[in-house]
Amino acid sequence: MALDLGMAQISQMAFGYWQAQALFAAVRTGVFDALAGGSLTVEKAAAACALPEDSALRLLDACVALRLLTRSADGEYANTPHAQRLLTEGSAESVTRWVKVMARWYEPWGGVTQALQDGQPVEERRLRLGDDEEYAADFILGMHEYNSRSATALAQLIPQQGAGTLVDVGGGAGTYSIAFCGQWPGLTGEVIDLPAVLPLTERTVARAGLADRIRVRAGDYYTDRFGSGVDVVLLSNVLHQESPEAALDILRRAREALSESGRVLVHGHFLDETRTAPLFTTLHNLSALALWDGGRSYTVAEMVELMRRAGLTDVEVVQAPEASAKLLVGTVGTVGSVGTPPGADGSHERA
Ligand SMILES: C[S@@+](CC[C@H](N)C(=O)[O-])C[C@H]1O[C@@H](n2cnc3c(N)ncnc32)[C@H](O)[C@@H]1O
Structure with missing residues (x-):
């Protein structure tokens, strides 16, 4: 039947x-x-x-x-x-490390009802950020396996506009620094991440043959400055780990690090304005609750508003290679704008 x-x-x-x-x-x-x-x-x-x-x-x-x-x-x-x-x-092209991380996340996902009831994660982030060495390696290199598939296509989405320096905050294995350096001639990158992560970053960068153009810096994105006179500050798949207050604070320091014509790039999975789509991001929101204290999925408009409050007066929204992902390009003034009139939230859209 x-x-x-x-x-x-x-x-x-x-x-x-x-x-x-x-x-x-x-x-x-x-x-x-x-x-x-x-x-x-x-x-x-x-x-x-x-x-x-x-x-x-x-x-x-x-x-x-x-x-x-x-x-x-x-x-x-x-x-x-x-x-x-x-x-x-x-x-x-192996993604076995990434599959092993998903296998590991079965456990916190199994506790998602508890996470929802308590409004608290069921697994502490420090485990996958260095306390458990094997887990941290699988997490960082697994993300690299997954994200490197679309990173080059992301870097191709926006023009270099003379950018010579990129700071990749919470850059993990350096996946996106590698992609941008591969696309933009003469660009040098700096990956800021936690000390336990950086040996993995160095390994990945060396394998990509970019050790002379991408360096690493141990740093804490809750407190550290991200430099000065930087052409591009990249926050990829980072802000969904954080509360709006923490995200705003990180964005303010990203804004402060910019050169006059610099850009802040925020890349990640966003909810649309209904909050009920895309399906992946609605589920990512549950995952963020179970795994990241304070973490959440943001709507595009919420992130644009945080970027504006951080001093980025112009934000362009670009469709990223993954269907549920966007690239938000924030500038001070009209640099980087596609010339379309801003929407109600002040952002520009580019499909
Ligand atoms: C989801 S991963 C994203 C990695 C990379 N940006 C990407 O898109 O593939 C989040 C990154 O944030 C880093 N991170 C978490 N807390 C941090 C902190 N307090 N300071 C600096 N980096 C941090 C993690 O180590 C990890 O590399």
């Missing part, structure tokens, strides 16, 4: 985590790496993944159903091209 539409939709949501857990189990037990060199029988895959044969059979079959593996007529399992490219550690 076919389920009615409403029940089908609800069961898809309620069963949704079964798929996620099968993916996490396969990554955590090394299924895709075991098959990276070629197809294997269940016996050999079970041995390679240190699983009882019956468990391996269940997991491998589920992965076939999820279209992560194929099974041949003689019963050998192999990675699909997507799994080989994205889920094996040796692949240049």
Whole structure:
């Protein structure tokens, strides 16, 4: 009997985590790496993944159903091209670290009801910001795996306008500094982040061959100044971690660091003015509650208002490569404006 539409939709949501857990189990037990060199029988895959044969059979079959593996007529399992490219550690396009972070976030997400009732996170941020070294490395490098896919496209969205210096506040692995330096000739970058993060940043920057153009600085974005005479201050995927008060304070120091014609770039996932879309950002808002004390998703208008209060008199809103993300370009005066008349909130829109 076919389920009615409403029940089908609800069961898809309620069963949704079964798929996620099968993916996490396969990554955590090394299924895709075991098959990276070629197809294997269940016996050999079970041995390679240190699983009882019956468990391996269940997991491998589920992965076939999820279209992560194929099974041949003689019963050998192999990675699909997507799994080989994205889920094996040796692949240049691997996102296994990012998947492991999502697997780890299953726990705080499991506490989201508690977080909602208490209005408090269920996991302390210090764990993923250095206290647990392995978690911090997975968090920072996992974000790099995920964000580096769209970073170059983001850097291509706005013109260099003669910018020679970029300060990347909370820059993590340096993903966006690397992308901007790759796009803008002669640009030099500085990544400001917590001391535990910077060895990872240095590694990523060196791998990108940009150690001579991107340096790192240990700093605390709650208290530190971000420099002076800077052409671009970038805040990418940072402000959703913070309350409006903290975000405003960070934006004020970003504004203070600018050269006369400088720009503050705020990049991240935003809610539209209904607050009910995009779906990803409405869920990101729950994630921010569970994971970041004070964190929240902002509407574009809320962020534009914070930027204006920080002294950025002109804000251009640009659609970022990810559907739920925007790039807000704040300037003092009309530098960087696309020349369109401002909307009710004073911002300019560019699709
Ligand atoms: C979600 S990540 C974004 C990383 C990077 N900007 C990107 O878009 O990929 C947030 C970053 O903020 C950094 N961070 C958190 N608290 C900080 C603080 N008090 N001072 C400086 N950086 C901080 C974290 O270490 C992390 O690298």
